[in-house]
Amino acid sequence: MQYKATTPDEYIKQIPKERQATIQKLRDVIQHNLPKGFSEKISYGMIAYVVPHSIYPDGYHCNPKLPLPFISIASQKNYIAIYHSGLYAQKDLFNWFVDEYPKHVKTKLDIGKSCIRFKKPDQIPFGLIGELSAKMTPKEWVDIYKKVLNKK
Template structure:
């Protein structure tokens, strides 16, 4: 369920009332903990944070016109989804997150390769997400990305 919103504020304004508070709080948590150098915008129909072309001119290998994506946040039909490419590309970071999660939330972790799904907004571990967000700088993400994804 991709949004057609052109800006983050348009996206937030378009959310159903039962999701606005949680998505806004999660966005605020991300912004407060995000290392300098990432930019917020819209990407793939959701809120996104990426490495801008001014820092990484090559852009995203799948579409070099796009900045290098790092995180996304979306209100889906059945959940709030938080995408973090660092946990997809860095096993050590993934293992840390999976190990920490039960300390914050009693429900089972619902996760794909880079996607963490929250079916109930009251189960979002804001402090843990903030800590996860703070762990990777744009420079570290570029290094990890090039090692893991960029075609040689």
């Protein structure tokens, strides 16, 4: 689902009441753990953490006017989603997350290439999401992104 918010605070006010505290907690965990240099904004209708043009002027290859996306959080129709581009681009990070997940949560991991889905907010491993958020600096993400982009 896409909301018409222009700021993360507006986004949280627009989502269903029963999800507001969870999305705010995810936001807080990511902000607390994310290395310096990423910026928070609304992108593609979600709360996003991006590499700003001041660090990576080329921007996102799909739309260079947009900054390079890294992590996004969203309240979708049937679940809460965390989109982490690093999981898609770096197999070692993906494998680390898949291996760590069962140590934090008893339920089966619902994950796509970069999307982690949580149908029950009380089963979100906030500590693990914090660790994941801390694992890559903007420079590291840009370097990985450029390598992956050049392979195509």
